[in-house]
Amino acid sequence: MSEITGNEIIHQYLRHNKKFPHVLCAGCGHGIVLGTLIRSIHSLGIPRDDVVVVAGIGCSGRLAVYVDFNTIHTTHGRALTFATGIKMANPKLNVITIMGDGDALSIGGNHLIHAARRNIGVTALVLNNNIYGMTGGQSSPATPLGSTTMTSPYGQLDKSFDTVELAKGAGANYVARGTVFHVRKLEKIMTEAIARPGFSLVEAITPCHTQYGRKNKYKSPVDMYKWMKKAAISVERYEELPEDQREDRLPIGVFVAKDRPGFEERYFAMKAEFQKKTVKGGK
């Protein structure tokens, strides 16, 4: 019997007869993230009935429709709010949100920091392509300083968010970053993120050649992947670098890995206490 390849696994999980061809551009990294997510879920052996993929709005928001899980395409920036409700309503479900950088860091920024603070048992994937892709290439909070976009034609003036630092500051239980160029590593951290209790955040750096790259000196998708290859450095090695060599480098790997119980665990533990007392009281 031949070995099952990655693609064969993926095909088992796609709504192949319903929703293809897909909306993503040639060269887009979003498909790689989705493939990685499928392999992670498959490797953990989670039944697909127990997986809920909650997506926001934008190119990343469209990913949910292609996979044969319970899928919810929500409103812009609000994926984590729906996910919080689902997880609290049924803590047995594995809830994974897919958000873009504009989705998670701009319009949904408040929900992101509070989901992290609350430590709700949801895995948040932030697909960072540095731009609002679907609306035609406007600058996002993840657009690097000086970049040219449709709404910063003279160069982006404001500094971008560091998603990892933001999530760390807000108290996330597990924080990691990967790129679609370093797929094996991305798969490893995504698998770990899903398996952890509490709130996990994985930032996946993914290229948008169509809306970001071609206006910012990355003439082809290949140039963008080459940039990822060159800029990325493991977080361990990054920390050994002297300050002056850190600029333009992108640390990837695991930044925070704690095992604090999720909000839902704490809530249902409190409920269990009440129920014990009620039984003792003979009611």
Added chain:
Amino acid sequence: MARRKKRKEIFALGNEAVVEGALLAGCSFYGGYPITPSTEIMEIMSARLPKTEDGVFIQLEDEIASMGAIIGASLAGRKAMTATSGPGFSLMQENLGYAIMAETPVVLVNVMRGGPSTGLPTCPAQGDVQQARWGTHGDHPIIVLSASNVQECLEMTITAFNMAEKYRTPVILLLDEVTAHTREKIEIPNEGEFEVFSRTIPSMPPEWYKPYEETVRGVSPMPPIGSGYRFHVTGLTHDRNGFPSQRPEEVVELMERIHRKIDQFFYDIQLVEEIDTDDADVVVIAYGCVARSAELAVQQARENGVKAGLLKLKTLFPYPRRHTERVLAHAKSLIVPEMNMGQMSREVKRVNMGRVPVRTINRIDGQIVTPSEILKVIMQG
């Protein structure tokens, strides 16, 4: 005949009665954000729900998240609600539209206070009536209910949940600060004395199931997430399977069905109470705390020999046209008192079509419309 079991009586705020009603209706999920004058609903829920068998309470970071969380909870099979006031109601409009589009039953209580903006946070108003009807963008149907006393707060909350579940739609319960903060004696109905409706769960195999099927009632069964029926939920226009679609024939089928599922059940949805309307020459049409003032005014007018009646609206939208037509058959004039610049009187005038004079009494100073104000207008003939 067996004697009716005595009902438990409590001395409660309108907001407390909402909680009692919600729990009787099977609400097991509350997500919210504090705001005056609805906060007591949230506070009491935070104490009550954790002690029920499966109840979940969560305080969210804002009203946008509150609405998102209750929709998520509803998709996962819970009867879910939130409560808010003025500014919070504005923030909920986006996801309210999502719940309409994704046909997700939720209950949203809005305790109206003076506006616009921060307005009069501790004073009553009825300024959100048309916002409740049209606040979220796009063409949409909506069910908006109201209550004029504390007992009705309990009863209409149960009704709100039943309608949400029956029609797979969000239901708005519009209260005002006076009704929400009035404390009076109410009876808690015993089990079996009121209807509790829960959404239909599909019984067919998952591969046959379509979440947005074109059915006679216009409503498909709704399985909880995780029960083996995997489907796609979206705020985009979608086909019967829930997958996004821009095909004109599929868009029109969806839009017509979400309207039809409400429109063809007006007889079930439009609730009113009629007091002395059968022979009335002057009919007052009122809702919320103003309906209480109107009830007294109508009674006093009768004592003074004027045939007055009250049409109390318990359903604000879809507007009870049929009931209004019926009083118009003999009424010589209508009076619409409300605590806004004339939001429900627009609906009354639309139905009246110039047949009889429609007089309005409007207060926008954060004070209630008093019985004597209404009586004065009735006595003017």
